[in-house]
Amino acid sequence: MPELPEVEAIRRQLAASILGRSVERVRVHRRDVVRDLATRRLGRLSPGMLGAGQRVRRVDRRGKQLIVGFDGGHGLVVRLGMSGRIELVDAGRRRSVPPHRHVDWTIETGRGGSKLRMEFIDPRRFGGVHLFQSPEDLEQRLLVNLGPEATTIDPKALAARLKAGRRPIKAALLDQGMIAGIGNIYADEALFRAGIRPDRLVIDLDAGDLNRLAKSIRTTLALAIKAGGTTLRDHRLPDGSPGTFGLVHLAYGRSGEPCRSCGAIMSSDLVAARSTTWCDVCQA
DNA sequence: CTTGCGTCCTGCTCGC
DNA sequence: TGCGAGCAGGACGCAA
Structure with a gap:
């Protein structure tokens, strides 16, 4: 995807x-x-x-x-x-x-x-x-309905865009009108790296959360671009080669496996009608 | 306005 | 072994 x-x-x-x-x-x-x-x-x-x-x-x-x-x-x-x-x-x-x-x-x-x-x-x-x-x-x-580029998002722009919505932060990240470029994989990856549970409501995030989230979005995407993206099944670069970022996923697709940070078993459930994986210990 | 959910579409996986 | 059900999900339309 x-x-x-x-x-x-x-x-x-x-x-x-x-x-x-x-x-x-x-x-x-x-x-x-x-x-x-x-x-x-x-x-x-x-x-x-x-x-x-x-x-x-x-x-x-x-x-x-x-x-x-x-x-x-x-x-x-x-x-x-x-x-x-x-x-x-x-x-x-x-x-x-x-x-x-x-x-x-x-x-x-x-x-x-x-x-x-x-x-x-x-x-x-x-x-x-x-x-x-x-x-x-x-x-x-x-392009009129797209939010700011996820690659360069900063905490201020993120906060201004999200406002105080009463929906899970993951749903907001998937909304291209909020931030442009994030889908199911990188929402889970960025939230893990920011230490934020995907089902936390936007309104409950504080300035520290938004700081960490903006930073984790930028760094996660930068690393993934360098790896050519994530190949689950379909994704291929134009020359036919796969992306290798999936090898270092911390959250997406790791349901039931040990957390790469603390070793706890990764949890999963539907959030925003999308399969979602997170660590109950590392994400609050 | 905001939020949530059904729909599109094919191919792969799983269970009986 | 074969087959059908279930699942995957980005964007959009519509409903509450």
Whole structure:
């Protein structure tokens, strides 16, 4: 499940390979993954709307969203959802078509005619490709409801955003309008590192809690990005390699196992309708 | 307004 | 061994 670290690791590989390159061809194999209101506004979906015939001018990220921009300021936002991934392969290499490959882009590399193929693959189809017409359209329509970036969150911004909500802190962390980029894995990891139980109500957190939480969010995400994210099953970097952060998870997926800090058996339950794991001793 | 819950979708795991 | 139920969850729509 790609969260901020997975998307950022993907973005870095992608940018290194396709930034400044020309898109020769775009093929949409499943129209309904191109989910965009703009499509309806603009009428027909054309390859040019997905970058065909243009250069890649930006490869950015906001929260969990991957942003690819083309000449003229238009572009697309890839949401990976649960099982989505971006694969980058040599277009000349013979290989079987991966199942659930919904869109692919053929990209010129400028080196002796070899070409790359970028593929959007998403079995569960919780993800999709959203089109924007300009940087303003991107900001105002696709990114407008996102809170501040989790990678750089500070205690003040965190407190201002959370206010005094009467819901579990984990539910607030999963809310992209509060902070952008955190999902189920990194919510559990950050809360463990901050020593805060996931079911603590936001209103019950004090300044010390928020300080530790903001810091743990930043450090957890930084470490995870460096590791290429967490590969449970689906996540792969564009070159096919897995992320290795799962090897050093302290909370997520460790229900019933000994706490890596104190040795107590890790507890788990549903919080915010998501499976949640924590340590009763280390988190208060 | 805030919060909570059902829905989408496929593939994997588990139990009988 | 085979098969069906249960589970995983990001974002969104709707209800209270």
